[in-house]
Amino acid sequence: MQQMLTVSGVHTFYGNIEALRGVDLEVHAGEIVSLIGANGAGKSTLLMTICGDPGAARGQVVFDGTDITKARTHDIICSGIAQSPEGRRIFPRMTIMENLQMGATTADPKFFAEDLEKVFSLFPILEQRQGQRGGTLSGGEQQMLAIGRALMSRPRLLLLDEPSLGLAPMVVKQIFNVIKEINAEEKVTVFLVEQNAFHALRLAHRGYVMINGKITLTGTGQELLANPEVRAAYLEGGH
């Protein structure tokens, strides 16, 4: 299978604190890969390091055959990676439409209508409310907007940082269904970071488990779901 993203031996520091202690993982084209782990394990840091901020102190990040370890954030985004950042971070005072237009910053304007159509068919609610301000949306709608906005840049690799954060179970299910659809129909590779291990692993082709800045376990989604350690650490207790 074709390599899309390869992270090898990446160390990242916040000042003196080593947040990533030599992470290795790879994402193949067309996959959904989930990274699960507890609070503070370094999951979000990994996503941010892939986008170059904070950059990796050691190790290498390769996207589509190009070394992007030292590239600048906006160049990385332009090369075909999109991130829906942690906490959604939509523009609250701008309308849905304006938010989506901001998402298309790096995309060729001639695809705008087509991409907008796609996002609206994935999230019909966004079409109904396109004149509404982002800040007035519910949490689930904001998450949809954040994903939709990321898709507007026509990415080949979509990075999702905790899309289920703070959402009702029903909405989480809906969001994950859409992620599956994005992967299957739009042929976008998805790299997902989640605390909600059950949903994330059930959805994923492959998964990684991160503890204290290191990858400790890897396998297909089904394998990890069945793994007793994973069950004990992340699944028992009501998911």
Added chain:
Amino acid sequence: MSTTGASMSDTAARPLDLPAVVKECGLTALVMFALAVGMVAFYTEDVPGGLEIATRFGAVVAVTLLGFFGRLAIVLLREGRPFPVLVVALPFTVLMLVALLSLNFFDAETAETLKNYLPVGDVVVNWIVVIMAGVFTLRAFWALRHTGASAKTVVDREKAMDNFAARVQRASRFIGPLLLGIAVVFPLLAFFPDSPFVPKVDRRLLDIAILVVTYVMLGWGLNIVVGLAGLLDLGYVAFYAVGAYSYALLATHYDLGFWVCLPFAGLMAATAGIILGFPVLRLRGDYLAIVTLGFGEMIRVILLNWYEFTNGPDGISGIPRPTFFGLPFSRSASDGGETFHGFFGLTYSPIDRIIFMYYVILALALITNLFTLRIRKLPIGRAWEALREDEIACRSLGMNPRNTKLTAFSIGAMFGGFAGSFFATRQGFISPESFTFVESAVILAVVVLGGFGSQIGVVLAAIILIGLPEFFRELQQYRMLAFGAAMVLIMIWRPSGLLAHREPTIRLWRERDGGPPEKTQAAEESA
């Protein structure tokens, strides 16, 4: 007074807790007394042979009493007993008003003696007291009219004001052209100085108008930086100074005209913006504000000390006036050429030049406004707004925050530079004294009070903050007091600015239709 208040009020009101009321009013009076002893009681007087300290304890007593009764009025209104307030405040207001107004009918000497009978020595202070009493009267009257009716809560009032702001914004498409029409037509009224049907427009009014429009332009320019891009710039006057000095130096050294230098001045200011922007734009919020503040001062200090280049504190004089396509507005052209009035066969009038100046700054301001309105709809303008909302999100979308900020900074600076060169040509003389921090603060106040990002709010705020104080120069030292009071009041009533209400930059359907959004239209707009 409080006992009469208790007996006269309607029975529904709660009984007054008299000791508490007296305590509260007494405390206020005490604070007023303490302040007055420090600030009012002593003053210096010019006497032959130097200064002498004089006292005015009568004023201290008056201030203390005013504090006591003013607080009492507030307490009574709060406790739902407006009647006694009305009974006392109304006659007081009327009496004082009559007394103050009648001062004008007597000759100077009688008026001087009569002034001694006023409660406070100074006429202006008396006016302030009257206004206070008048406000109490109105509030008491209002409370009597609406007894028991649901008083508006703070939230209700906020909402009402927001709706009002939104309506004003929506109406701005009518108000804008209307204001523009007034702005274009009114200087022409100066040509009918004696007509009874036309409001009197004289040189003083035109000068004030020029000043206001200059600040409107500066406000609009700074609005790009502060309102749209969300970069708090406390040193905007630096670019104003760069523009002014660029024009002044080019004009005096190379004998170039205003219109030739104008683009250069803008370019220089924009360059200054970029030079400043590179090191500081990685900073955010308060830190950016501090650095820009420092930069503003730096420019001023450089202008002050680089004597060989800028002529230091002596300033630059003899800056040429702008011409009308090469026709000067002087009585006779210095080089024997044609003058404006000569060319058009008019009689010479000095006001022509003032009116021309007014139109120049109006045109410059309108260009600024038009530019801002257009660029808000373009990707770069929307990127500025997005940057203001959330920088990290912008980075995750592949935007280059540094370049985006730099463009906002330098374009804002460019308009500051244009305004600066206009300032230089209007004054004919500039010195570093014109570009102090206060200037930056006033421009920022215009933007903040107008409501970040609101174009028409800036106009309103400029008229209130610049026009009114100029108009009320008679108030002399109380001018700045009024300025401060206006700022405080606006910040209490409208903490986010007079017309803070962001309109979406793209409209998908007309509001009246309320119909379904059309995708094609949206796609068109983005293309």
